[in-house]
Amino acid sequence: MEKISVFMDDYRSPPDGYVFVETIDECIELLRKFDIEHLSLDHDLISKTRNGTMLVQMMIDEKLFANRITIHSANSVAGKGMYNHFKQAQKDLIMPPTIIVSLRPLPLKFIPPRVLQHYMDVM
Template structure:
């Protein structure tokens, strides 16, 4: 199965080569049915009740992960909660230690070239 990279956000455009999803339901469908190399997640989505933290909790509950996970949310509290949830899953041996989890907030309107390189390097 070919690996894909996924970018979940409802505002920013995805880096080139990434599958773009706007909801946690779309993202969970991809996690259930594809081998995902890199998963980049936002916290704040269109729905006020179905956000990135809920997705991360579902991923942990179902033990569905990507090889690399980046939290790119500009919401500092929400992004840290997502990151901490994933790191706790690693400590609890629910999520493999080999999965690289990064917290790399992105500005809403512009992705600096050096930050974009993070996505190009692991595509």
């Protein structure tokens, strides 16, 4: 199965080499069809009801994971909630403990080069 990295956001542009998706439906489709090396997730999307938290719950329910997951949402409360859902799934042995989950909020306007290094380490 082909390995890809995915960046889900409706505002920011993805780092080079990432497949860009704007909705949770697009993201779930890729999780079902590909081996995802790195998945970077935003919370607040165009749809106010179909957001990152809903995606995380779908991923846990269907056991669809990536090798590495980053929550990059600037929404600190929702981003931390997404992170905590993944960590709880690991504690509950639903999600493998080998999956690295990171909480690294990205600013909306400018992404400093040192922050992008987190994404370049995947390549």
